[in-house]
Amino acid sequence: MKIATWNVNSIRTRLPHTTDWLKTTSVDVLCLQETKVVDEKFPRDAFTEIGYHAAIFGQPSYNGVAIISREPLSDVSRGFAPILGDRVAEFDQQKRVITGIIGDLRVVNLYVPNGSAVGSEKYIYKLRWLEVLHDYLKALMLEPNHLLVCGDFNIALEDIDIHDPTGRVNQVMATDLERVALQVILRLGLADVFRKFVKDGGHFSWWDYRSAAFRRDLGWRIDHIYLSPDLYEKAIACAIDKAPRKLEQPSDHTPVIVEF
Template sequence: MKIATWNVNSIRTRLDHVIEWLTDNPVDVLCLQETKVIEEWFPRLPFTKLGYYLYVSGQKSYNGVAIASLQPLTDSIIGFNSILPDLDSKWDEQKRVITGMLADICIVNLYVPNGSSVGSNKYEYKLKWLHLLGSYLQKLMQTHSHICMCGDFNIALEDRDIHEKVNNKNHIMSSSAERQALKSILSLGFADAFRKFNQESGQYSWWDYRAASFQHNFGWRIDHHYLTPELYNRAKGCITDTIPRNKQKPSDHAPVILEI
């Protein structure tokens, strides 16, 4: 079974790329981030035609997540609030979390806040949001043994996940507090699927549109699959597909495919 994650930077603008990719790569599950569209305007038909069921959470202009699955999900939930009912519902205003059940696997599709710059209000929001994500997962793990948490984490955990030029601790996506916040979540019992198979540096999933970053491979590995132990043991591979990043008007992210 293949579960892919792809920040598409607008599903409407990237529709042709995504559908072409899905045609060539009929993964069982595709987790999308930054769809940038309300549910009603999500372009469902091209996915349906390929046999995918869609589970969508979206807003205007920003954020937005969705899961496309060849098998119908037996359950899907949007946001933090239904699992964390005491949480102020403002934390679900930004559409960044969608969770779905596929057989015994709980798929948590995330678009972690970017955080803008270290020390900014958005940075504080990111850290707080990551803390809530920890609470969400802790609660989820009480009832689900097999969790695949994937998406755009906007955090590169290790120095080998960043091209050298911007490898510093005060940079957004690699600051100590962000890494610590993510590690704290992972300590609940998650392991990075990609690093089970590949220890190399230079394996990125995102390249800034500016300064021809992709051409120089000045990228970051910020799109991840984190798995609970049994799933991690079952994992057969995890690769990044850079083909779509070479197209005209690409997303700035490449899809990452987990096989279990």
């Protein structure tokens, strides 16, 4: 089984890229972020035509997540509130969380807030959002299913995940508070499967559109796949596919794939 995560930065803009990639790679599950489209306008038919089902949770112009899968998902849940109740409903106004079960595996697809700038309202929101995510995943880990959590985390967990970590303590996506918040989540029992196979730096999943960042390989690794312990042991490969970033009008992110 192959499962991938990809921030496509608008599914309608990047639809041919996405469907062509699926036909080439034959992944079983693809988690998309920043779909940027309401559910009624999501291009579901394009995926149906190539043999995939789509579970979606979107909004116009911003955010939005979807899980594209060969087999239909069961127990699909959108947002935090179905698991944690109305106390967290405010965090579901932005469509950033979707989950479903395939076989004995629960897949959680996330688009973590960017945070904008250190100390800003959006940065504080991001830290609060991560606290809610901790409670959400803690609840899901009580289930008997294997757990896979993936998506655009907008956090480089280690300095080797950044092309140049100089000054990172004051740079959003790499501050100590963001890293600690993610580390607290991982201590629930989740592990970074990419680091099971790749120990060194210089491997990135996102490159800014500006300053010829991709051509110069000035990237960040902020798209992650985390696994529960039993599933971690079953992983046989994990890789970043840079090919879609080389296409015309690409997303600024590229897919990350795990294989079991």
